[in-house]
Amino acid sequence: MKNLLLPALLALLAPAATAFAQHAPAAVLPDTLHNHEVRGTVREARTGQPLPGTTVLVKGTNTGTSTDQNGYYTLLVPNAPQATLVFSSIGFATVERSVQQARVLNVSLVPDTKQLNETVVTGRGVRGVARAVTGSVSTLAGRVAGVNVDKKSKRGAYEMHDSNQPTGAPYPAQAEAGAGDTYAKVKENAFFTVKNAPLSTFALDVDNASYSNVRRFLNEGQLPPRDAVRVEEMLNYFRYDYAAPPTASPDPVRISTELAVCPWNTAHQLARIGIQAKKVETTQLPPANLVFLVDVSGSMAGPDRLPLVQAGLKLLVKQLRPQDRVALVVYAGAAGLVLPPTPGSQPQVILEAIDRLQAGGSTAGGAGLRLAYSTARQSFNKAGNNRVILASDGDFNVGESSEQALEQLIVDQRESGIFLTVLGCGRGNLRDSRMETLADKGNGNYAYLDNLDEAGRVLVAQFGGTLFTVANDVKLQVEFNPVRVANYRLVGYENRLLEAEDFNNDRKDAGELGAGHTVTALYEIVPVGSPQPLVDQLKYQAEKASPAVVLAQSAGEVLTVKLRYKEPQGNSSKLLTQALTGAPAAIASASPDFRFSAAVAQFGMLLRQSEQRGTATWAATEQLANNARGTDADGYRAELVRLVRLAEGLSGSSGSIGKR
Structure with missing residues (x-):
């Protein structure tokens, strides 16, 4: 009976089902x-x-x-x-x-x-x-x-926006004052003779703006201006697996060293000095008192400027904790407070304030900085991280526009314990040298945002390192053993060099290290007895080695690294030392981090058309970097390999150096 009723029932329901399917609203369809x-x-x-x-x-x-x-x-x-x-x-x-x-x-x-x-x-x-x-x-x-x-x-x-729409002023072939992007002149470090200058002293630099800016140029199909390439900032863009300070150690930093044959001049050696700052989990970071200082002048109207900054700050807001506080100050023709200090437990209020920003007007940068620091002082937290985050293309054209006046303003304010982080953006009007100077003087760091991925890297993935300092006024001094080293050259750090006596001077400002930061420095070394000596043997210098030198020789010491740092709230520096000993390894036997950092330095020298590039080629650089990628969880090392290929193609069309 059931077998007879089921077909009949289905026959009766079929027309209704068909009608429903024909007239059902589209919203119910998958x-x-x-x-x-x-x-x-x-x-x-x-x-x-x-x-x-x-x-x-x-x-x-x-x-x-x-x-x-x-x-x-x-x-x-x-x-x-x-x-x-x-x-x-x-x-x-x-x-x-x-x-x-x-x-x-x-x-x-x-x-x-x-x-x-x-x-x-x-x-x-x-x-x-x-x-x-x-x-x-x-x-x-x-x-x-x-x-x-x-x-x-x-x-x-x-x-997606039409790629044929205007995206900003054209990139200048050479940066000139007042026209296009501007960069500070970089005079590349030369070799020093150990007998005449046994000490090399410089301030640590954790900025990495140069790398993302170079990436921007290459991705847009153009080689960067020579002075836009700062090798130390390219080196420090990447993270390396250096040994961290022991948990029980009172020191927030640790030194590591390595020695290998120099890849661009096999008659020379390359010494790598790595600094690893202690890592701090986000949940363990002290409360943050942040003031977003956003340039909303007319020069920030492009899609790669204010809209990018807004998107990046929104990512940061999502990382805030209830104990954190955020204020928002803007400046154009004048400065104004858009959002008073607001707890991180009210993210929607902060996000809505960021959404309301619009670009237009001139640039009263000095007034904006004054108001931002004043706002930060109102919510100052003695046990917290007090910081102004400036986002701009660096064009200050109203009020205190000279670098000297802006520097003095920031130097005066940093003594109160409020640090400055600078986020650069835009093209064709970027005041790179000014923004780097402001960050240096403000005990902070400088990053360039070429895309939202970079904003996420700086403000989210590196939240602690970007915004929380674990060591202040960090300086390095390297002493070379004249028995092992005839000449040396520091690769990069040209604008961070210090006098030898500055190392022990606690009043001398230097670099800051954030939680989890790594810093890399490379020295190209001409060993004693090199078949290609840079300088002839001196006639009137004593040849007899002192007892200290004899002892160092017997220990196989190449150099000694000395590091000074201050606690975030301290006034007196502490000293760490470590010697580099042993014979240089073949470059193929060096650690992946050593080989990759050497490839990055070589890439920078090729982009700068350095006189010290030796036998470096694009092909050799690509191979060296590609073979040292390691796990590369975030893909940034693979990206560098791609950028080397881009640069090779672009240099080939311009008749530049570094061809295969």
């Missing part, structure tokens, strides 16, 4: 009828390495994304038979792939040197190549430039 998710990995065909920052667009639409540090992407694609994805990256031939019903679409891109050679830089940006895209997806790993998240999609579809 979203997968309209879109489906496509994911995959983009790699370089030649090496199989992931390609971060590759643009992935649905052809004929503004929907797109970009690959993360591992070359991975995910995108909602319309369910249309003709749907096609377009994959493009600077220096590679563009590839189109039909989607159809594919859920996984992996792609390999082939290098296209001709594309790089035909790059033209104009006032509208880079033409003739697929522009590198900046920005980020929710994971902070992708790079989508000036994007607006499609509110209708929860999986990361993006509306």
Whole structure:
């Protein structure tokens, strides 16, 4: 009986079911009828390495994304038979792939040197190549430039700005005062003779703005100006696996050393000095008293300026704890308080204040700094981290505009215990040297935001290191053993050099170390007895070694590193020392961190067209860096390898040095 009734019942219900399906509102239909998710990995065909920052667009639409540090992407694609994805990256031939019903679409891109050679830089940006895209997806790993998240999609579809729209003033071939980006002149360190100058002294530098700025130039299809390349900031952009201070140690820093054959001059040696600051979990950091000081002048109107700063600050707000407090000060023609000190337990109030910012007017930078410091003092926390975070392109054109006046203002304020972090942004009007100086004088650090991924790295991933200082006025002094070393050269740190007597002078300002920071310094050494001596043997100098030198020789000491630092609230410095001993290792046998740091330094010298670059080539630099990538969890070392290839292509078109 049941077998007879069921078919009859289904026959009666069928028309009603059909009518319901025809007239049901679209909202009840599964979203997968309209879109489906496509994911995959983009790699370089030649090496199989992931390609971060590759643009992935649905052809004929503004929907797109970009690959993360591992070359991975995910995108909602319309369910249309003709749907096609377009994959493009600077220096590679563009590839189109039909989607159809594919859920996984992996792609390999082939290098296209001709594309790089035909790059033209104009006032509208880079033409003739697929522009590198900046920005980020929710994971902070992708790079989508000036994007607006499609509110209708929860999986990361993006509306992208037209790459032919104006993006700022053209990059100047040489930075000149008042025209385009400006950089301080860097006179590269020369070799010193140990017998005449046995001591090398400098202040530590944890800034890394130069690397992200160099990346910006290369991703836009242009070699950076020579003075935009500061080798020490490129070195210190990366994190190295140096030994951390023991848990029971009262010292917040630890020294490590290593010696190997110099890769760009095998007759020389390369000494690596690594400094590791203690790591502090975010939950263990002291309360933060932060004042966001945001430049909202007319020069900040571009999508790579104020909108990028706003997005970065929003990421920081999400890291705040109830015990943290944030205020917001802005300046244009005048300075104003947008948000009084507000606890981290009210993130929505802070986010809404950031959203209300708009650019326009001139730049009263001095007034803004005064108001920001005054606001910070009102909520000063003796046991906390008191800091002003300045975000600007560095153009101060109203009020106290001279560097000397601004420096003095910040020096006066830092004595109160309020430090300064500087976030640079923008192109064509970047006052790089001014912003670096302000950060140095304010006992803080300077970072350049070329995309939202970098903002996340500085303000989220390195929250403690960027904003919490564990050691003040950190100075290094290296003494070389004349029995082992004839000549030496410090690679980078040209604007951090100190006199020998400054090392023991506790009134001399130096660099600051944040929680978890690593600092790397490299010395190129000419060993005694080198077949290529830089200076002939002196005729009138005593040849008999002192007892101390004889003892050092017997111990195999090459050099001794001395480090001085102050506690964050201290006035007297403490001294740490460590000797570097032993014979140099072959470069292939050196640690991955040593080899990678050497590759970064070599890359910087090639970009600067350094007279000290020796036999360095782009190919050798790429190989050295690629073989020392290690685990590379965040993908930044792979990115450097990609940038070396970009630079090689660009230098080939300009007739520069460093060719294969």
